[in-house]
Amino acid sequence: xxxxxxxxxxxxxHERILVIDILRGFALLGILLVNFTGAEIAxxxxxxxxxxxxxxxxxxxxxxTTFSFLFGLGFALQLxxxxxxxxxxxxxxxxxxxxxxxIGLFHAILIWxxxxxxxxxAMGFLLILFRSLxxxxxxxxxxxxxxxxxxxxxxxxxxxxxxxxxxxxYTPEMEQQKELDRTLDYEKSREAWQNHTLSTRSGTYVExxxxxxxxxxxGRDFLWSYFWAxxxxxxxxxxxxxxxxxxxxxxxxQRLLRWTMWTTLPFAFSLNLISAYGPYVLGRxxxxxxxxxxxxxxxxxxxxxxxxxxxxxxxxxxxxERWMRRLSFLRWVGRMPLSIYLMQSIIGTMVYxxxxxxxxxxxxxxVGLLLTLAVFALQIPLSRWWLSRFQFGxxxxxxxxxxxxxxxxxxxxxxxxxxxx
Numbered sequence: 175x176x177x178x179x180x181x182x183x184x185x186x187x188h189e190r191i192l193v194i195d196i197l198r199g200f201a202l203l204g205i206l207l208v209n210f211t212g213a214e215i216a217x218x219x220x221x222x223x224x225x226x227x228x229x230x231x232x233x234x235x236x237x238x239t240t241f242s243f244l245f246g247l248g249f250a251l252q253l254x255x256x257x258x259x260x261x262x263x264x265x266x267x268x269x270x271x272x273x274x275x276x277i278g279l280f281h282a283i284l285i286w287x288x289x290x291x292x293x294x295x296a297m298g299f300l301l302i303l304f305r306s307l308x309x310x311x312x313x314x315x316x317x318x319x320x321x322x323x324x325x326x327x328x329x330x331x332x333x334x335x336x337x338x339x340x341x342x343x344y345t346p347e348m349e350q351q352k353e354l355d356r357t358l359d360y361e362k363s364r365e366a367w368q369n370h371t372l373s374t375r376s377g378t379y380v381e382x383x384x385x386x387x388x389x390x391x392x393g394r395d396f397l398w399s400y401f402w403a404x405x406x407x408x409x410x411x412x413x414x415x416x417x418x419x420x421x422x423x424x425x426x427x428q429r430l431l432r433w434t435m436w437t438t439l440p441f442a443f444s445l446n447l448i449s450a451y452g453p454y455v456l457g458r459x460x461x462x463x464x465x466x467x468x469x470x471x472x473x474x475x476x477x478x479x480x481x482x483x484x485x486x487x488x489x490x491x492x493x494x495e496r497w498m499r500r501l502s503f504l505r506w507v508g509r510m511p512l513s514i515y516l517m518q519s520i521i522g523t524m525v526y527x528x529x530x531x532x533x534x535x536x537x538x539x540x541v542g543l544l545l546t547l548a549v550f551a552l553q554i555p556l557s558r559w560w561l562s563r564f565q566f567g568x569x570x571x572x573x574x575x576x577x578x579x580x581x582x583x584x585x586x587x588x589x590x591x592x593x594x595x
Contacts, residue, residue: 191422192502192505193487193491193498194248194421196498196501196504196505196508197240197484197487197488198504198507198508198509198511199508200240200508202507202515203237203504204233204240205237207237208229208233208234208237208238209522210518210522211229211542211546221539221540222538222539222540225539225543227451230446230449231447232446235404235475235479236446236480236483239404239405239476240408240480241511242409243480243481243484245409246301246408246409246410246411246413247421249267249298249301249305249409249412249413249416250415250416252267253416254416263305266577266578267302269578270577271295271299272295273572273576273577274294274298274573275291275295275296277291277569277572277576278292278294278295279390281516282390283386283387285519285523286519286522287386289519291512293402297402297406300406301406309417309418312413313411313414316407319404319407320404320473320474322403323403323407324469324470324473326403327472328465328469373528374523374527374528376528378529379529382528404477424488428489428492431488431489432489438479438485442475442479445478448460487501503554503558504554506555506558509557510560510566510567510570511567512569512570512573513568514553521549525545561586565583565584565585565586566582566584571584
């Protein structure tokens, strides 16, 4: 029986769950596909349009939600280990989120402004408040989070600023000032993003860093309002799955997995088909979809697609060890996701931005797709090589060291065979 360590020590290799590492690697591929085929890609013709629609159908909004689910699941596993060790989790977990926020800030300003680590850290602080809720209440908050995202995505919804959500007595002058402030905030954000686009296309690295800092100061509402409630719903759903023990006994959970897969499949397929190919499959009826219909599609397409992928893969692993072995190569990148994610950002900015190869809006979707697959194919053996020598990825090591307040052992411990007596 392996030695149980105190919570003041990081998770050891023997405590990992293989399928979670594989799912995490799968999600990293999807995130890379989205990031490498985003705004920096040129639209060059019909083939590119078909590739873009296919990526929208299969990938868009399904992998940041998967990663959010796995984040919540990881938190649930930390809670379980804390109970086994009879240790307090809150102090260590809060330090962990502070460290993640600092790494995210480093990433957002020095590497790429599309960072999500900052938001994961912020929502991680919020997640700690839900740790003791019963499972059914967690599911209720999942529904409430998605409903809130639906409400805020409606064109008629109020401003997302906190002040707009707090009740108060307004005079007409106060209402006019609020609208003026909202307009000025939007103009500042838009100007910051425009400056960032110009600096990344043709500017120096220093100019790009300055522009990213300005985006961070004035323009974060764009990304925050884009996905935070949906992502937090998946955080809570992952916490629910972990507390329910689904990943500890997949064989016994086959019925639940089958129900999830077959329930989400028709809805995920339909919503994502409309999202990617709406005018083609609905014709003139596409223009008659009300605003609330588009909002519902926007909120549900990603999470339902994510749940279908996760449940289908888990069922595949339960039914066939051969498929588990075939896809186990994903575990290498799944064991060092933070380092892989940051490496993808570095490679992407060096390919597209002006201080690198300057390919901004010059590569087609097809070339961008092939480049994405090539980068990921390179990361797999690189991760395997690294993890054969070190316990963690470089940024995972930094994260753990910041969390526990001291440098963590990083070299792989090799057990020497006992000498014959």
